[in-house]
Amino acid sequence: MSCSCCHHDEDEKDEKAACAACADEEDEEDDDGEEPAVLTRRIIIAAVLLIVAVIVQRLTSLPLWAQLLLFLPSYVASGGSVIAEAAESVAHGHPFDEDFLMSIATFGALLIGFVPGGEPQFAEAVFVMLFFQVGELFEGIAEGNSKRSIKELLDIRPDTANVERNGQITTVDPNTVQVGEVILVRPGEKIPLDGTVIEGTSSLDARAITGESVPRSVTTGQDAFSGCVNLSGVLRLRVSKGFGESTASTIIDLVKNAGSNKSHSEKFIKRFARVYTPIVVYLAIAVAVLPPLASGDFAGTFATWLLRALTFLVVSCPCALVLSVPLTFFGGIGSASKHGILVKGSNYLEALAKTQTVVFDKTGTLTKGVFKVTTVHPSRLSEEQLLHLAAHVEHNSTHPIAAALRDAYPSGNDGCTVTDVTEEAGRGVLATVNGHRVAVGNDRLMDEVGAIWEGCHTAVGTIVHVAVDGEYVGHIHISDEVKDDAREAISSIKAEGVRRCVMLTGDRKAAAAGVARDLGLDEYHAELFPTGKVEQVERLLSEREGGATLAFVGDGINDAPVLARADVGIAMGAMGSDAAIEAADVVLMDDKPSKIAVAVRIARRTIRIACQNIVFAIAVKIAILCLAVVGLAPMWLAVFGDVGVMVLCVLNSTRVLRQ
Numbered sequence: 151m152s153c154s155c156c157h158h159d160e161d162e163k164d165e166k167a168a169c170a171a172c173a174d175e176e177d178e179e180d181d182d183g184e185e186p187a188v189l190t191r192r193i194i195i196a197a198v199l200l201i202v203a204v205i206v207q208r209l210t211s212l213p214l215w216a217q218l219l220l221f222l223p224s225y226v227a228s229g230g231s232v233i234a235e236a237a238e239s240v241a242h243g244h245p246f247d248e249d250f251l252m253s254i255a256t257f258g259a260l261l262i263g264f265v266p267g268g269e270p271q272f273a274e275a276v277f278v279m280l281f282f283q284v285g286e287l288f289e290g291i292a293e294g295n296s297k298r299s300i301k302e303l304l305d306i307r308p309d310t311a312n313v314e315r316n317g318q319i320t321t322v323d324p325n326t327v328q329v330g331e332v333i334l335v336r337p338g339e340k341i342p343l344d345g346t347v348i349e350g351t352s353s354l355d356a357r358a359i360t361g362e363s364v365p366r367s368v369t370t371g372q373d374a375f376s377g378c379v380n381l382s383g384v385l386r387l388r389v390s391k392g393f394g395e396s397t398a399s400t401i402i403d404l405v406k407n408a409g410s411n412k413s414h415s416e417k418f419i420k421r422f423a424r425v426y427t428p429i430v431v432y433l434a435i436a437v438a439v440l441p442p443l444a445s446g447d448f449a450g451t452f453a454t455w456l457l458r459a460l461t462f463l464v465v466s467c468p469c470a471l472v473l474s475v476p477l478t479f480f481g482g483i484g485s486a487s488k489h490g491i492l493v494k495g496s497n498y499l500e501a502l503a504k505t506q507t508v509v510f511d512k513t514g515t516l517t518k519g520v521f522k523v524t525t526v527h528p529s530r531l532s533e534e535q536l537l538h539l540a541a542h543v544e545h546n547s548t549h550p551i552a553a554a555l556r557d558a559y560p561s562g563n564d565g566c567t568v569t570d571v572t573e574e575a576g577r578g579v580l581a582t583v584n585g586h587r588v589a590v591g592n593d594r595l596m597d598e599v600g601a602i603w604e605g606c607h608t609a610v611g612t613i614v615h616v617a618v619d620g621e622y623v624g625h626i627h628i629s630d631e632v633k634d635d636a637r638e639a640i641s642s643i644k645a646e647g648v649r650r651c652v653m654l655t656g657d658r659k660a661a662a663a664g665v666a667r668d669l670g671l672d673e674y675h676a677e678l679f680p681t682g683k684v685e686q687v688e689r690l691l692s693e694r695e696g697g698a699t700l701a702f703v704g705d706g707i708n709d710a711p712v713l714a715r716a717d718v719g720i721a722m723g724a725m726g727s728d729a730a731i732e733a734a735d736v737v738l739m740d741d742k743p744s745k746i747a748v749a750v751r752i753a754r755r756t757i758r759i760a761c762q763n764i765v766f767a768i769a770v771k772i773a774i775l776c777l778a779v780v781g782l783a784p785m786w787l788a789v790f791g792d793v794g795v796m797v798l799c800v801l802n803s804t805r806v807l808r809q
Contacts, residue, residue, distance in 0.1 A: 246428055314332040333345065415496075465789075473796060508648055569582045700716050721737050723741065
């Protein structure tokens with residue numbers, strides 16, 4: 151399980167970094183199963199051989215060459231694979247990796263006793279290689295646990311689908327099911343493909359998709375998404391998306407491909423490794439050669455300085471950083487996915503951690519995007535009569551407000567005659583209802599028909615006025631409901647340290663002011679066109695301080711220009727909205743704005759753990775390198791500075807999965 155992170159070119163290192171986090175599933179099985187067992191057997195055999203060699207050495211007075219032969223079996227048992235990996239690296243022209251450095255250091259320790267003035271280091275050389283393998287074992291176990299956690303998270307696609315063909319239920323590979331075919335999902339089974347329920351009622355466990363533990367009910371005509379578990383009734387679904395385009399496949403692809411967008415921290419570590427490792431190797435050569443030359447007694451002091459140089463080499467490889475930092479970011483992305491938050495890359499996770507301004511669209515983001523009648527204020531008519539007239543006039547309109555009026559008075563077949571319908575853009579609709587001319591619209595339409603309208607100051611939202619034959623008969627208040635968790639979202643976001651929450655909307659100022667006041671937003675801007683939203687975001691971006699970032703939260707379709715302009719675009723994914731997933735950097739699969747605070751919290755914890763690894767690894771290595779130069783670092787301490795630090799950093803990285 152050798153680490154070759156320091157000798158590949160940039161593309162290869164990208165692949166290695168990705169491998170450390172989300173290797174191909176087949177490779178994961180091999181790494182997580184066979185290799186730890188092989189390493190364990192090798193370590194046990196090498197340890198037994200080392201103990202036997204030490205006992206024989208203590209009980210006999212063998213010459214140096216015989217002692218070398220005595221310790222060689224344990225050295226080969228513990229380090230044979232490392233030497234083979236080192237030889238392969240050299241053959242490919244990439245010598246600066248951990249296997250090569252460890253091989254040179256321990257090989258030198260075996261031979262230093264033959265240098266004039268040198269003390270035999272046979273047992274020490276074997277111990278270094280043996281401890282290196284113990285470190286590899288612990289690293290493999292920790293990395294394997296992390297991979298399995300991610301694999302379990304992504305194991306949301308079933309391997310089979312029950313499809314109806316020629317009147318028979320056939321179990322097939324989901325990849326072979328075509329759009330429009332009908333599949334059967336029994337209780338306890340995962341839904342293999344996105345589809346619309348054509349028969350049956352059930353509850354679905356959507357935890358793998360949205361991160362929510364509360365089941366959601368579905369019935370005929372509603373959509374059901376792949377990855378959800380059918381908890382109760384039998385469902386028949388008409389497939390709406392192919393296997394590769396399903397919600398589950400999209401989530402898996404996003405998480406697996408998130409490693410392609412590297413964070414600044416990861417890029418820094420790669421650049422650091424490319425420069426740092428060769429410099430340390432050349433410094434080790436200088437430590438071995440220059441002080442003996444300067445002392446005037448090269449032969450007498452060379453062995454002492456050679457041992458220091460070998461210790462210097464052991465601690466030099468920065469694999470703790472190159473392995474643990476990408477693993478930390480991948481763990482953060484996986485942890486976010488558990489909560490129904492899809493982050494498209496570690497760079498966006500890093501940007502989220504620095505968020506100081508969150509800008510919201512209103513409709514569909516902070517509100518449900520579904521208009522409904524909230525209050526009715528009649529004048530000279532009853533509430534039912536007022537709704538009755540408005541619903542008839544708006545009967546054929548496609549406007550969302552018209553739909554709200556029709557929903558409030560659904561009895562359309564009541565014998566009324568509606569003729570001469572005229573829709574005036576930006577004003578409303580006029581129609582003749584049972585011989586009376588009825589106007590339904592805003593205050594400008596009332597002015598047009600000569601009705602003296604009344605204002606409404608008791609509620610916010612859209613006011614629909616109604617006049618009959620030029621006489622004002624009342625108004626209806628229609629509003630878009632605030633989402634249940636919108637208040638919680640704003641308070642939680644501010645609790646995470648975000649300084650500024652702003653709302654941008656194309657809605658009326660009165661409606662925007664009511665929502666902003668209700669939710670506790672810092673500022674709002676209303677009656678904006680899409681270009682106006684971009685201008686406001688540009689202004690907010692210019693007001694940022696230092697490295698702070700701005701996140702914009704929208705529906706991912708109408709707000710695409712602003713999503714693209716913001717440092718982080720967060721879309722309400724609505725479980726399967728292709729446009730939302732395509733437009734944004736982060737997707738909330740359950741449309742809950744409260745998940746924004748969760749995303750920021752996960753991002754900041756991920757960055758904090760990555761920084762802990764960077765500071766700890768660099769500090770320990772620098773300290774041991776300095777001690778090695780002055781002869782105060784024994785070989786075992788050098789091994790801890792490399793392998794021990796790497797294991798500790800990897801273990802620390804796995805904490806992010808336990809968010």
